Amino acid sequence: MTSNGSRLRVLQVGKYFAPQHGGIESHLRDLCSELRKSVDLKVIVANDRIRQERGCIEGIDVIRLGRVMTLASAPICPAMINSIRREPADIVHLHLPNPAAAIACLLARPRGALVITWHSDVIRQRRLVRLYQPLERLLLKRCAAIVATSPAYIAASPTLRMHADRCHLIPYGIDAGQFDDDRVDRPLVAKLRERFGPRVILTVGRLVYYKGIKFLIQAMSKVDARLVIIGEGPLRAELEREAAANGTSERVIFLGDIDDNLTSYYHASDVFALPSCERSEAFGIVQLEAMAAGMPVVNTRIDSGVPYVSLDGISGFTVEPRSSEEMAAALNRLLDNSELRKRMGRAARDRVVNEFGIREMAARTLDLYRKVLLEDGRDGIPADAAMPQSDRSAAANQ
Numbered sequence: 008m009t010s011n012g013s014r015l016r017v018l019q020v021g022k023y024f025a026p027q028h029g030g031i032e033s034h035l036r037d038l039c040s041e042l043r044k045s046v047d048l049k050v051i052v053a054n055d056r057i058r059q060e061r062g063c064i065e066g067i068d069v070i071r072l073g074r075v076m077t078l079a080s081a082p083i084c085p086a087m088i089n090s091i092r093r094e095p096a097d098i099v100h101l102h103l104p105n106p107a108a109a110i111a112c113l114l115a116r117p118r119g120a121l122v123i124t125w126h127s128d129v130i131r132q133r134r135l136v137r138l139y140q141p142l143e144r145l146l147l148k149r150c151a152a153i154v155a156t157s158p159a160y161i162a163a164s165p166t167l168r169m170h171a172d173r174c175h176l177i178p179y180g181i182d183a184g185q186f187d188d189d190r191v192d193r194p195l196v197a198k199l200r201e202r203f204g205p206r207v208i209l210t211v212g213r214l215v216y217y218k219g220i221k222f223l224i225q226a227m228s229k230v231d232a233r234l235v236i237i238g239e240g241p242l243r244a245e246l247e248r249e250a251a252a253n254g255t256s257e258r259v260i261f262l263g264d265i266d267d268n269l270t271s272y273y274h275a276s277d278v279f280a281l282p283s284c285e286r287s288e289a290f291g292i293v294q295l296e297a298m299a300a301g302m303p304v305v306n307t308r309i310d311s312g313v314p315y316v317s318l319d320g321i322s323g324f325t326v327e328p329r330s331s332e333e334m335a336a337a338l339n340r341l342l343d344n345s346e347l348r349k350r351m352g353r354a355a356r357d358r359v360v361n362e363f364g365i366r367e368m369a370a371r372t373l374d375l376y377r378k379v380l381l382e383d384g385r386d387g388i389p390a391d392a393a394m395p396q397s398d399r400s401a402a403a404n405q
Contacts, residue, residue, distance in 0.1 A: 015046040015376065018096035018119065020112065022082060022105045024052045024069050028238075028264060029213070030292045031102055031126050034179050039067045041369030046376075051090050053082035081107045091115040098122055098376050101150075104129045106139050109146050120379045123147070124154040125174075127289035127311075128164050130217070151379040154372070156290050157312025163286065175375055178312075179292050180368030183359050186299035191274045199275035203260070206232035206342050209276035209302075211269075211293045214240030219284035219307065221246060225331035226282075227255040230338050234259045234280075237272060273300035277348060278341045281306040281313065284328040288313055295363050298322060298355035303348055305337045316363075322355035 023029065025036040035050070042048050043066055054060055054071035061070050072084035081104075088111045091099065096119035101112055104127055112121065123146075129139070147153070147170055155161045155174045167174055184190070200207075208230070212218045220236065224246060227234050236246075236259065243261060250259040265272065273279070279297035281288075281304060290312040294304050298316075304323035306313050319325035324340065326333035341348045 015098065016094075016096045016119070017042060017046045017048050017098045017100060017376070018091070018094045018117070019048065019050045019100045019102070020087075020091065020105075020108050021050065021052045021102040022108065023055070024050055024071070025064060026266070027055065030290065033292060034126075035102060036065070036067070037179075037181060037365055038369060038372065040065055041365055042372065043067055045369075045373060049094060049096070051087065051094075053084050053087075059086065078107070081105060083107050084111075087111040088115045091117050094119075097380060100124065102126060106143075109139075110142055113142060113146050113149075120383050121146075121150040122152050122154065122375065122379060123150045124156075124177075125160070125164070125167060126156070127160075127287055128166060130285055130287045151383060152375055154375070157315045159310070159315050160289055160312050163310040175371075177368060177371045177375070178363055179290055179295065180363045180365040181292070181295045181299060181359065182365045183299040183356070183363075186270055186273065186296060186301075188274075190270060192268055192271045195268055195271045196275045199271060203233045203235060203275065207276040208232050208234045208278050208280050208338060208342075209237070209272060209297070210234070210280045210282070211237045211272075211296075212281075213238050214242040214246060216242065217283060217285035217287035219282035219328060221249055222284065222329050222331045223280050223282040223334060224249045224255065224259055225253060226335040226338065227259055228253045229332070229335035230342070232258070232277075232338070232342055235262060235272065235276065236260065237262050237265050237269070239264045269296075270300065273297055273302060276302065278302065278338060279304045279323075280334070280338065281317075282328070282334060283307055283309055283313055285309065286311045291316055295359050299359045301352040301356045303341055303351035303355055305334060305341070317355060318358070321351070322358050323351055 021035045023032050025032055039048055039050060050067060050069045052071055053074045057073045059073045072086045074082045074084050076083045091111055092115040099117045099119040100122045102124045153170055153174045154177050155167055156178050161167045161174050250256045279302045281291050281294055286309055294316045297304055304317035306317050306325050307328040308314055308325050309328050314325045317323045324337035326337050
């Protein structure tokens with residue numbers, strides 16, 4: 008609430024929203040599912056078609072603007088400028104990278120204070136970056152606060168280093184309870200175990216270059232197990248050829264996108280692998296899901312938040328990116344030692360519960376909104392009203 012008793016009005020501006028798949032999309036859904044309990048919340052994102060649609064998704068007011076085209080993975084929605092300008096929000100929370108939405112926020116000049124979550128640098132589209140950087144600098148100059156999701160990304164990102172004084176660390180959070188044993192479809196888990204066998208490695212993500220799936224497939228020539236790949240993307244055919252070339256087609260299973268019962272696939276597997284090879288993988292939220300299900304993780308030592316999420320030697324192993332040899336050795340070490348696997352799986356679960364809770368993420372975000380409004384001289388949120396007391400108590404205990 009604001010100091011005059013009215014609820015804080017927050018506008019979230021993202022690229023897409025559930026049911027579209029993606030790390031930022033799942034984060035935005037989870038964040039909004041908690042924030043809506045405490046604020047008047049609205050979400051503006053792109054639709055996957057040309058017409059505009061509005062609906063209530065899990066109690067969240069979502070406006071999907073018509074998309075006329077996509078440029079360098081960024082949806083172009085002509086109505087976004089006016090849509091942002093019309094909203095009487097106290098806080099406009101923009102999720103980047105999303106150059107088209109960033110430009111729309113600049114041109115709309117919203118009345119609310121601007122908060123930016125910096126999910127990732129733009130890594131690959133170098134030509135676009137050169138054109139976009141002057142506008143990005145102007146946007147960052149105008150924003151009141153920048154949310155970063157890991158200490159490593161603040162240190163590694165050239166942009167965040169330049170604005171470190173306005174960076175606030177708020178790691179992603181998830182509802183670990185969704186991955187509890189008593190929430191699992193046990194008959195489905197048994198069926199999946201029977202289908203995949205006794206030694207199962209799972210990876211989840213879009214089949215794109217920075218996920219490094221190719222190196223995980225190469226590692227499978229040295230690992231006696233099944234690799235289950237959940238996700239879809241432009242590299243699927245290439246990755247299927249990679250599996251055929253190294254003789255592992257029968258042990259590498261491409262399932263495509265799974266919309267339901269994903270939790271069961273975590274519980275039906277032994278080890279989770281995140282072989283990402285570029286800083287475009289800024290955090291790896293799927294690690295949190297696997298860890299919440301009690302799975303040890305093999306991730307990579309890339310210059311981002313990935314190794315910050317699952318810690319080397321505690322909740323799994325961290326290996327050099329693009330090293331199929333190190334990946335294979337780490338996977339074999341976990342698969343061959345059930346006690347080690349169980350111990351690291353327990354540590355993984357504990358880390359999610361203690362460090363990456365969804366309520367704590369929302370509480371920190373609300374506290375940041377309060378701080379921004381107070382510093383901006385607007386009606387602030389009283390410290391004891393930033394979040395319902397029941398939720399604050401739950402967050403403190405996560």
